[in-house]
Amino acid sequence: MGSAFTFFKFPSNSQNVFAKIIRGEIPADKVYENEHALAFRDLHPKAPVHILVIPKGEYVNLLDFTENASAPEQSAFWDAIKSVSGDLSAYRCLSNTGAPYQEVFHFHMHIMADKCNK
Ligand code: AMP
Secondary structure: OHHHHHHHHOOOOOOOHHHHHHHOOOOOOEEEEOOOEEEEEOOOOOOOEEEEEEEOOOOOOHHHHHHHOOHHHHHHHHHHHHHHHOOOOOOEEEOOOOOOOOOOOOOOEEEEEOOOOO
16 A cells, blocks of 8 residues: 555656666666666765666566566566675665655665775
């Protein structure tokens, strides 16, 4: 019930900045890509290592993704997280949902660390 309200108020859409990155309409500093997921450096990093991992499908937030993404999409997303975090021995993994925390309404996970080990 609560999630339906969130989707109505803040729908993901094809015009948000991450949708444009997926389509290649604006540049991104990509670090990993597979069939269903993409990882790139945050434009305004809040840590020395700050990477965003996103599904290529239009999901608005974590709950939308876990409830509605297919098994291959979910598997590909966690593969991307695993690949990106594989170079880090200590990191934070964060996903914002809803204003004022969420700025871009396309599901994404922030991976933040003080340093890269490799
Ligand atoms: P959130 O507040 O969780 O929605 O975080 C959105 C994040 O996207 C912020 O950390 C922004 O710095 C980042 N961001 C916005 N536009 C871009 C972009 N074009 N390329 C990379 N990161 C971006």
